[in-house]
Amino acid sequence: MTIHPDQERSPESIVLDCAQRARAAQLPLAALSDIQKAEALHAAAASLRRSCGPILQANSCDIDAATSAGLSAAMIDRLRLDSDRLEGIAKAVDAVADLPDPVGQIIDQSTPPNGLQLSRVRVPIGVLGIIYESRPNVTADAAALCVRAGNAVLLRGGSEAVHSNTAIHAAFVEGLVASGVPADAVQLIPTQDRAAVGAMLAAAGLIDMIIPRGGKGLVERVQADARVPVLAHLDGICHTYLHSAADTAMAGDIAFNAKMRRTGICGAMETLLIDAQFSASAAVLGRLLDAGCEVRGDARAQALDSRIVPAGDADWGTEYLEPIVSVRIVDGLGEALAHIAEHSSHHTDVIVTSDDAAAEQFLNTVDSAIVMVNASSQFADGGEFGLGAEIGIATGRLHARGPVALEGLTTYKWCVRGSGQVRP
Template identity: 50%
Template sequence: MNDMSTEPKGSDIATIVADLGQRAKAAARDLSMATTAQRNLALTEAAKALRAKTADILAANDKDLESIRDSGKDAAFIDRLKLTDDRVAAMGDALDAIAAQDDPLGRTLATFDRPNGLRIERISVPIGVIAMIYESRPNVGSDAGALCIKSGNAVILRGGSESLHSSRVIVACLAQGLAAAGLPEDAVQLVDTRDREAVKALLHSTDTVDLVIPRGGRGLVSLVQREARVPTLLHLDGNNHTYVHESADIEKAIGIIQNAKMRRTGICGATECVVVDAKIASQVLPLMAVALNDCELRGDDAARAILPDMVPATDDDWHTEYLSNILSVKIVDDADAAIAFVQAHSSGHTDAIVAEDAQAAKRFMTAIDSAVVMHNASTQFSDGGEFGMGAEIGIATGKMHARGPVGAEQLTSFKYFVHGDGQQRP
C-alpha cells in the first residue's frame, strides 16, 4: 500500500480502481464457491487478528485523529472516527457473531413444480462485487468486510480519507482471516488513496462492480445519486423523530428520549426531533429539559411558551440531522398532526412513537413510511447488531431489494435452478 507521499493522480486513479475491480471479480468467483466452514473460519480468524492487533489499530487511529486535530471538526465527527479498546473489541465480537449466524447462501427460497414435470427452485446466491463508500467511522470497514465474506461477496472499501491509517490495519486483519481459511485476500480490498476521484471511478465501474453502497452524509449520497452508473443501495441521513402520544407513560417517554438522543449523538439512529402531543406537553417538556441538560433545545412557539429558554426553531431545523447535542421540539394537536409532520420531515430512516394506546401505536407505525418504525423503544436500536445481524453494512432507506438494517442475508440475490428429465418446449 502506498505511503501517501506518492499519491496517485488522474488516470492513475482510474487504473488503480480498475485493477481493484478485476481482482475483486476474480475473488468473488472463488468466494461464491467457498464452503460455509471456510467463510466462517475467515471471520473468526479475522476477529482474532483484530484483537491481537488492537495496539496497532489504536496507534493508527491516533494518527488519523492527529491529522484532523486542527481541522475544526465537531465533537460528533471525532467520536465517529475515534476507536477505543472497547470499540475494537466490539468489532471482533461482531465478526464472531456474524460467523455464528446461519449461512445466507444456498437457501431454498421457493420451490414449485410445473405441470410438464419441471421442478423449479429459487436459491439464494451472492450479489458479486460490492463497493462500500463510507465516511469517518473506521469500524464500518470491518463490519462491511465481514458481512460480505459471510454472504460470499467480494468488497472494495473506500473509507473516509481521515480514517485511512485505521482502515489499512483493519483490512490487513480481514486479509489475515481470509488467508487462514484458504480464501483470496482480494475478497476484501481497500482503495488506498485520499483522492476523491477514486469515488467517481468506483461509481463508473460497470464492468466489475455489481452494487455500490454509500454510507455517510447527504453530500456523499447526493454524489452517488448523481454519478453512479452502477446500481446503488442508499443509506440516507437519519433525521429521526420520536413522537410522544397523549397516552404515553411520561416517565418511560423521558427515558426513551434521553437514550434516543444522548446515548451517542453522532450516529444515524439518534433522534433529532421530538414531537409531543399538546395535551401532555406541559408535563413532558420540563422533565425532558432536565434529562437532556447538556442538549440545546430548539422549539416551535408552542414549545417555547412552556420553556421560554428554548432557542426558536426555524424551518431548517425540521429537516436537519444534527449528529450533535441539539434537539428540535414540535408540539402537535393530535396523532393525525404528528403523522403529517413526521411524514413531511422524516428522512425515512427510523421514527418512533411512545404510547400506551396500542391502537394509536399501530396506526402511527402503519402510516409512517420509514424503514424502521418503533413503539416504546429508543431509535438507537435501529442497528444491525441490535437486530441480531451481528453488524450492518448500512440502514437502507429505499424500498427496493433491501430496507432497514442490511446484514448478510440482505446482501444476497437469487437465481433459479430448473430440474428436468428431457422436457422439450412445444
C-alpha cells in the same frame, strides 16, 4: 525516494485493476462452504488481535494528523482506537463468522401445474464497493459481512483514517489468506485521490453495488453520480410522537433516551412531536433542557418553557447529530402522521401510546424503513435486531430496507428442476 507503483497510475486504472481482480476472486470465494467462510473470518479476527501493536501505532498517526488539522473532538473520537476498541472490532468479526450463512438458503419453492419444481435460492450479489469516512472499524465490519455473504469487496476509506484502515486491512487479509480465501476478495483501494471514488461510481459491469457510509455530502455525491446501483440512506431525521394516550413516565424515558443516549448516530431522535392532549409535555421538555439539550419549538412548545427557542422551517428537515431537538405540538394522530409524511427521511419513526388502535394505525401508515411503538429510536441498529454487524441502514424502497446485514448483501436466483417438460 521510492515511488509506489500505484503513484504512477491514474486512479481510474487503479480502480479498474482492483475491480477486475475482485471479480476473479469472487468466484472461488462464493464456492467456499459455510464452515470454510466461518473459519476464515475467525482467522481474520485472530490476526487482528495479533496485530494490535501495529494497528494502534498506525492509528496514532491518524490521530496526530487529525489533531494538527483541527478536526473536531467528535471526529477524533470516531477515529481513535485503543486495545478495548480493537478487541470490540475483533469480536464483531467473530460474531459475523458465527451467524447463519445466507448463501444457499431456499426463500420459497413451489410446483405449478406444468410440473416444474421452482425454488428461489439466496446467492451473493458479486462485487461490492463500500465508500466510507472516519470510522476505521468499518474496514473490518464491512469486509467480514461481505466475505460471509460470498461477496468480494472494494473498500475506499477516508483520508483521515488511511493509516488505521491500511493496518486493519493488512491484518484481516492475512487471516483470510491463511485460510484459503483469495487476497483479492477484500481490497483496500490504494489511493486517496478523490477521482478513485468517481471511478468506482462509474464501474458498471465490474462493481455490482455501491454502499456509501458517511456524511450527507458523500451520500449525495454517490447518489447523484453513480452508474452502479446504490444502497444508502441520506439523512436520519427520526421522529418520536407522544400520543395523547402515552404513559407519562414511559414517554419521558423514551424521548430522553432517543435524543440523549448518543446524539451523533443516525437513529437519534431529531424531532419530537407532542400531542396537545398529552399531560406531561412540560416535564418531558424540562428533562431534556436540564440535560443540556437545546430545544427549538413552535409557538405552543415555547409557551411550555422559557428556555425553548423558536424553530425555523429548516429545523423540521435537519439532522442535528448533536444535543438539539425540534419540537412541535400537534392536534392528534392525523396531524402527527401528516408532519412525518412531509418531513421524515424514512429512517425510523416512533409512537408512544397505550392505545392499541393508534399504534396499529401508526405502524400501517408511516412509510419508513423502521416503525416503532413504545421503544426508543436508538434501537435502530442491526446488532439490536439480532442481525450481527450491519453495513448500514437503508431507507430506499428497493432490495433492502432498515439494517442491512448478511441477507441484505445477497440476491437470489431461480432454480428450476424439470422432468422433460417442453412448452406447448
